[in-house]
Amino acid sequence: METTRGAERQRTAAERRRRELLEAADRVVLRDGPQASMNAIAAEAGITKPILYRHFGDKGGLYRALAQRHTDALLNALRAALDAPARRRERVEATLDTYLAAIEARPQVYRFLMHPSDDAAPSPEQGFDVGRHSAPLLRRLGEELGTVIAERVDLGPDSEQTARIWGHGIVGMMHAAGDWWLGERPFSREQLVRSLADLLWGRLAAAGDLPGGPGF
Amino acid sequence: METTRGAERQRTAAERRRRELLEAADRVVLRDGPQASMNAIAAEAGITKPILYRHFGDKGGLYRALAQRHTDALLNALRAALDAPARRRERVEATLDTYLAAIEARPQVYRFLMHPSDDAAPSPEQGFDVGRHSAPLLRRLGEELGTVIAERVDLGPDSEQTARIWGHGIVGMMHAAGDWWLGERPFSREQLVRSLADLLWGRLAAAGDLPGGPGF
DNA sequence: AGACTGTTGTTACCGGGGGTAACACGTGGT
DNA sequence: ACCACGTGTTACCCCCGGTAACAACAGTCT
Structure with a gap:
C-alpha cells in the first residue's frame, strides 16, 4: 500500500x-x-x-525544543569531565573549567539557557509554588551532580540528602561565579577555576583571621 | 512667603x-x-x-522602588548575622540561616526579588553584555560578601580577587540550594544549613571514595 | 474523471500588556 | 480674575502571544 x-x-x-x-x-x-x-x-x-x-x-514549546539541543551538548561535556580518570580535585577542576569554557565560548546561548525570560508554564497552581523558577537547566545540573556525588563519595548517614544539597549548591556556586565573571572578566578562567576549587577544598575554613573582624 | x-x-x-x-x-x-x-x-x-x-x-522604576524596601531589610539582617561575635563557622551558619529563614518566611517576596521577570533595562548594548542578568540583588549580595571576606580573612596574595570570587560563589550556592529546597522542602532548615556549611568547610575534599567511581 | 482528506501556507483578528497624549478639575498664590 | 500646578481621567498606540477562517495543493479512494 x-x-x-x-x-x-x-x-x-x-x-x-x-x-x-x-x-x-x-x-x-x-x-x-x-x-x-x-x-x-x-x-x-x-x-x-x-x-x-x-x-x-506555543512559545514555551519552541524554547524547550531549542534548549534541549544545547543542553544535551553541555551535559555530555560535563559528564565526560566528571568521569575522567583522575583524582577528585582534578575532576572537579575539569568540570568547572568545562562549564566555564562553554559559557565563555557562547555567551548568548548560555544566556538563553539560563534566563528563559519567563516560565511559559503559567500553571495556576495556588499554594506557594516558589522554587522551580530558576532555569530548569540549573535544576537538572544540580540533580545530576547530586546523584554523581551520592554514587561516588562516602558521606556517612544522610548521604543521599547531603549529596543532593551539595549538588545544587555547587552548581549554584559555579553558575553565580561564572555569571559574574562573564560580565567583567577581570582575570583568566584558570584563576577562577582554581579559586572555586580552593573554596570547595575548605580553604575558607583553613584561612586565618585578619585583625579588625568581630569575635575571633 | x-x-x-x-x-x-x-x-x-x-x-x-x-x-x-x-x-x-x-x-x-x-x-x-x-x-x-x-x-x-x-x-x-x-x-x-x-x-x-x-x-x-516606568515599570522598572516601580519595581526598583519596590525591591529596595525588601532588599534593605534582608541586607541588614544578613549584615547583623555576619557581624555577630562568634567563631567563623557559627557566623557562616547564622548567615545562611538568616537568608534561608527569610526566603522561607516570605517566598513570594523572595521570588519577586530574585526573578524580576525581565530586565526593565533593554539597553541596546551591542557587545556581549551577558552577565548582570541574574537578579541585581544576587550581585549585590555577592559583592558585599566578597568585601566582607576580603576585610576579615587572610587569603595571601590575590586576596581581593579570591574574596570576590568566593563572595559570588557562596551567594550562588546559598541561592541555588535555597531555591531548590524551597520547592520540595524534604528536610529541615537546620539540616540544610549544616550541610552547606559542611560543604564550605571542606568535607567534600575530606570524604572518602565509594567503590565504582573512576580513577581513585 | 471527480470527491475526500490532510498538510502547508496565508490574512485578519482577539485580548492584554506597557506606555502616552490630551483633556478636566480643584486648589493655592499673585 | 487669572495663572500655575498637581491629580485624575479617557482614549488611544504599538507590540506580543495566540487563534480562527480560509486558500491552495498534494495524494488517495471509488
Whole structure:
C-alpha cells in the first residue's frame, strides 16, 4: 500500500522542516537574545506565525525544543569531565573549567539557557509554588551532580540528602561565579577555576583571621 | 512667603502618596507574583495607570522602588548575622540561616526579588553584555560578601580577587540550594544549613571514595 | 474523471500588556 | 480674575502571544 510510504515521507519531511525552523530560531535567539519574538523567528524562517504554532504548540514549546539541543551538548561535556580518570580535585577542576569554557565560548546561548525570560508554564497552581523558577537547566545540573556525588563519595548517614544539597549548591556556586565573571572578566578562567576549587577544598575554613573582624 | 511652605506640604503629600502606591503594589505583587501588571496595581490602588507612570517613570522604576524596601531589610539582617561575635563557622551558619529563614518566611517576596521577570533595562548594548542578568540583588549580595571576606580573612596574595570570587560563589550556592529546597522542602532548615556549611568547610575534599567511581 | 482528506501556507483578528497624549478639575498664590 | 500646578481621567498606540477562517495543493479512494 502506498499510504504507509506516503505517510513516512510526510513525517520525515515534517521533521526536516522542524529542524529548519529550529535553526532559524537559533539564529534569531543568538542575535536578539532570549526575548526574541515569535514574529521575528517566523520572519527569519521566511514564513508566518501560525506555522510555528502548529509545529511547537506555543512559545514555551519552541524554547524547550531549542534548549534541549544545547543542553544535551553541555551535559555530555560535563559528564565526560566528571568521569575522567583522575583524582577528585582534578575532576572537579575539569568540570568547572568545562562549564566555564562553554559559557565563555557562547555567551548568548548560555544566556538563553539560563534566563528563559519567563516560565511559559503559567500553571495556576495556588499554594506557594516558589522554587522551580530558576532555569530548569540549573535544576537538572544540580540533580545530576547530586546523584554523581551520592554514587561516588562516602558521606556517612544522610548521604543521599547531603549529596543532593551539595549538588545544587555547587552548581549554584559555579553558575553565580561564572555569571559574574562573564560580565567583567577581570582575570583568566584558570584563576577562577582554581579559586572555586580552593573554596570547595575548605580553604575558607583553613584561612586565618585578619585583625579588625568581630569575635575571633 | 507662603510658597515654600506650600511646596513643602505638597512634597510631603506626594511622598505619602508614593508610599501608598508602593504599598498597593506590594499587595498585588504578593498576590500575583512578579508578573503583576501595571493595570492590576493601579486598580488595587484605586486609580489608573498614568498616575503610576508619573510617579515611577516606568515599570522598572516601580519595581526598583519596590525591591529596595525588601532588599534593605534582608541586607541588614544578613549584615547583623555576619557581624555577630562568634567563631567563623557559627557566623557562616547564622548567615545562611538568616537568608534561608527569610526566603522561607516570605517566598513570594523572595521570588519577586530574585526573578524580576525581565530586565526593565533593554539597553541596546551591542557587545556581549551577558552577565548582570541574574537578579541585581544576587550581585549585590555577592559583592558585599566578597568585601566582607576580603576585610576579615587572610587569603595571601590575590586576596581581593579570591574574596570576590568566593563572595559570588557562596551567594550562588546559598541561592541555588535555597531555591531548590524551597520547592520540595524534604528536610529541615537546620539540616540544610549544616550541610552547606559542611560543604564550605571542606568535607567534600575530606570524604572518602565509594567503590565504582573512576580513577581513585 | 471527480470527491475526500490532510498538510502547508496565508490574512485578519482577539485580548492584554506597557506606555502616552490630551483633556478636566480643584486648589493655592499673585 | 487669572495663572500655575498637581491629580485624575479617557482614549488611544504599538507590540506580543495566540487563534480562527480560509486558500491552495498534494495524494488517495471509488
